[in-house]
Amino acid sequence: MEALFYIFSIIAVFSALMVISMKNPLTSALYLVLCFFTIAGFYVILGMQFLAAMQVLVYAGAIMVLVVLVIMLLNLSKIKKIKMDLHQIFIAGVIFIILLAEITIYIINGYPKKPTGIYTHALINKIGNTQILGEFLFTKYILPFEVASVLLLVAIIGAYLFAKKKS
Amino acid sequence: MIFWLIAEIIKILIVFAGLLAAAAYLTLLERKVAAKIQNRMGPMEAGFHGLLQPIADGIKLFFKEDIIPADADKILFLLAPIIVVIPALTTFAVIPFGAPVKILGHTVPLQITNVNIGILFILALSSLGIYGVVLGGWASNSKYSLLGGIRTAAQMISYEIPLVLSIIGVIMIAGDLSLSKIVSEQSHIWFIVYQPVGFIIYLIASTAEMNRVPFDLGEAEGELVAGFHTEYSSMEFAFYFIGEYAQIVVNSAIIVTLFLGGWQGPFLPSVLWFLIKLFFVVLIYLWLRWTYPRLRYDELMDFGWKFLLPLALANIIVTGFIMILMNK
Numbered sequence: 001m002e003a004l005f006y007i008f009s010i011i012a013v014f015s016a017l018m019v020i021s022m023k024n025p026l027t028s029a030l031y032l033v034l035c036f037f038t039i040a041g042f043y044v045i046l047g048m049q050f051l052a053a054m055q056v057l058v059y060a061g062a063i064m065v066l067v068v069l070v071i072m073l074l075n076l077s078k079i080k081k082i083k084m085d086l087h088q089i090f091i092a093g094v095i096f097i098i099l100l101a102e103i104t105i106y107i108i109n110g111y112p113k114k115p116t117g118i119y120t121h122a123l124i125n126k127i128g129n130t131q132i133l134g135e136f137l138f139t140k141y142i143l144p145f146e147v148a149s150v151l152l153l154v155a156i157i158g159a160y161l162f163a164k165k166k167s
Numbered sequence: 168m169i170f171w172l173i174a175e176i177i178k179i180l181i182v183f184a185g186l187l188a189a190a191a192y193l194t195l196l197e198r199k200v201a202a203k204i205q206n207r208m209g210p211m212e213a214g215f216h217g218l219l220q221p222i223a224d225g226i227k228l229f230f231k232e233d234i235i236p237a238d239a240d241k242i243l244f245l246l247a248p249i250i251v252v253i254p255a256l257t258t259f260a261v262i263p264f265g266a267p268v269k270i271l272g273h274t275v276p277l278q279i280t281n282v283n284i285g286i287l288f289i290l291a292l293s294s295l296g297i298y299g300v301v302l303g304g305w306a307s308n309s310k311y312s313l314l315g316g317i318r319t320a321a322q323m324i325s326y327e328i329p330l331v332l333s334i335i336g337v338i339m340i341a342g343d344l345s346l347s348k349i350v351s352e353q354s355h356i357w358f359i360v361y362q363p364v365g366f367i368i369y370l371i372a373s374t375a376e377m378n379r380v381p382f383d384l385g386e387a388e389g390e391l392v393a394g395f396h397t398e399y400s401s402m403e404f405a406f407y408f409i410g411e412y413a414q415i416v417v418n419s420a421i422i423v424t425l426f427l428g429g430w431q432g433p434f435l436p437s438v439l440w441f442l443i444k445l446f447f448v449v450l451i452y453l454w455l456r457w458t459y460p461r462l463r464y465d466e467l468m469d470f471g472w473k474f475l476l477p478l479a480l481a482n483i484i485v486t487g488f489i490m491i492l493m494n495k
Contacts, residue, residue, distance in 0.1 A: 026243075026305065033298070050344075053287035061294025062324070065301070069320050072305050072313065130284060130344060 004045055012038035025071050029064060036060045050130040174275050182259050182279060190412035191221040193449065197412075200453040228408075231401040236308055239398065243306035248399065248406030251299030254292040255413040261285040262420045263347045265430045266437035277430070277438065278347060285346035286338060289421060290331055293376065297323045299410065300378070304395035315394025318384045318464070325471040326375035326382075332479035333368035336361070336486040337425050350429030359426040364482045366426045368475055373418045374455060375471070377411065381459040384467060419448035 015038065018031040036059045043052035137145050195210065195217060202209030210217030235244055265277030282288050297320060304316015337358050341349040349358075359366045375382040386394030396407045423429060423444040432440035462470065 030243075030302075049282065049284045050287065053284050053291045056291035057287065057294055061291060061297070062327070065294075065297055065320060065324060068298070068301055069317065069324075072301065072317060072320075 001045055004041070008038045008041040008045070012042075026068065029068050029071055032067075033060050033064045036064065048129055050133060170271070170273055174270070174273070175279065178275075178277070178279050179260075182264075183256065186256055186259055186413055186416060187409065189416045190409050191225065193412040193415060194224065194408070195220050196449070197453050197456070200450070201457045204454075204457045225405070228401060228405040233401040233403070234398075236398050238308045240306040240308070243302050244398075245403065247299045247303035247306060248403045248410070249299075250302065251296055251410035252406050252413065254295045255410050255417055258289050258292050258417045259420065261288050261346055262417075262424055263350055263429060264420070264438060264441045276347065281345060281347050284344045286334060286344050286349075286425075290334070293417075294327060296376075296410070296414065297327075299407075300395050303399070303407070307395075307398035309398050311391045311393075311397045312395050315386055315391045315397070319378055319386075319395060322378070322382065322384055322467060322471075323376055325468060326372045326475070329368050329471065329475040329479040330372035330376060332476070332483060333365045333372060334425060335483050336365040339483070339486055339490060346424055346429075350424060350431065353428040354431055357426065357428040362426065362482070362486070364478065365486075366422070368479050368482070369422060369426070370451065370455075372471075372475060373422075374452065375467075377414050377418065379411075379415075379452065380456045381462050382467060383461060384464055387461060415449060415452055416445070419445050419452065422448050 012035055015031045015034040019028045019035065022028040022031065036055060040052040040055040040060075043049070043055060198220075199209045199217070201207075210220040213219040213223045235241060260279040261282050263276065263278035263281075267274050267276045269275070300323070301316045301320045304312040304314075304319070307313070337349065338344060340358060340361055341352045343349060343352070352358075378384075378386060383394075386396065391397070396404060399407060420441075423441060427444050427448070430437035430441040432443075435443075
């Protein structure tokens with residue numbers, strides 16, 4: 001398991017670096033697909049097969065396909081020159097420092113915790129984590145779940161309005 | 168442990184070889200069915216009634232010149248056909264093709280691996296086949312290929328939604344995502360009886376996912392030469408072909424598993440039952456192809472979004488209501 005974790009980590013970091021360093025946007029998008037795959041691999045290592053399948057199905061199989069499609073339609077590969085903007089570098093630097101600080105704080109304060117709640121590992125394996133996930137989504141976390149669905153609906157209507165306006 | 172490993176490797180080899188052989192001979196079957204429908208004889212020269220035709224075709228493709236167009240993105244151009252084949256072959260890993268058998272005191276399930284999220288595994292993999300088509304169309308650096316690739320991508324995204332939703336009814340009734348569990352739930356009655364609408368939606372949407380007539384907008388030969396694989400020749404073209412026919416087998420196997428009781432059946436051995444059902448579903452796909460003309464592009468989108476999608480949603484709601492009413 002540990003060896004797998006390292007293999008996935010190396011691929012994940014490598015593909016993430018390639019996403020931002022590739023000149024051709026289509027190649028970047030494909031490296032992002034690879035990155036999503038390795039994240040699905042992490043979920044499998046953690047025993048969350050459901051999340052892994054969803055990661056591949058939704059991110060790699062649906063969202064990234066749309067991204068690739070848009071890149072193809074816009075023919076972005078023709079753009080060779082990349083504009084360097086000092087503002088961008090500044091903003092990126094600030095975000096980098098914040099994230100680095102966050103990670104450092106987590107690592108310093110983090111310690112192995114014992115699992116809490118009624119669901120032990122044995123119980124989860126017995127029922128299957130898909131069922132537990134479903135139960136939680138529709139009982140304890142129903143409000144965030146519904147809010148997220150409303151958000152998606154708003155996004156769909158917004159996209160529709162934008163598409164209508166142009167034509 | 169050793170026994171498990173050997174059994175697993177043997178199963179993988181059998182499934183792999185079987186799938187490739189089935190994909191090869193499906194080309195012959197398709198030509199024979201087409202010939203029957205159009206009142207012809209079909210291939211007759213190579214072997215008895217053309218039985219050696221797939222092998223002859225394979226040898227021919229193998230010795231063809233391998234052309235990569237100038238200005239094509241070489242890596243993606245070669246990668247695309249592989250991306251089509253791999254998900255199609257891997258999907259079969261979770262499909263149970265027979266009742267568990269006892270060998271030397273060990274029970275061996277006739278399924279390469281029993282993942283507890285079997286259906287999601289299949290859906291996740293089948294949603295990746297689209298990359299092969301899109302990338303092939305883009306990397307060829309040809310207008311016909313690009314148009315074919317874009318059309319196919321739009322079509323596959325549209326029909327993937329009803330495809331996924333049509334399966335939910337089955338999952339609700341079975342109460343499990345594992346395919347072996349779904350098969351065992353059907354020991355009394357096949358799910359096609361409870362889910363006739365889901366079955367038909369799956370059949371239509373999967374035909375569209377495979378880009379077969381009447382949904383072959385991406386390779387419409389009248390307008391786009393051959394669509395996304397216009398520039399492909401030799402073995403790369405053969406890979407597209409294998410992928411396409413392997414997908415037919417895999418989709419038929421999914422239909423058999425989800426709707427037609429899997430390997431269950433009286434008298435005959437379970438593997439034989441599975442193969443018989445598989446053969447009939449494959450025949451439905453071939454029959455569809457040689458019966459219907461191609462849809463127009465706007466008709467295709469209207470049919471997917473305005474008819475299949477609401478129908479699939481209604482199917483889920485009705486299934487839920489009936490399950491509550493019957494207190495299941």
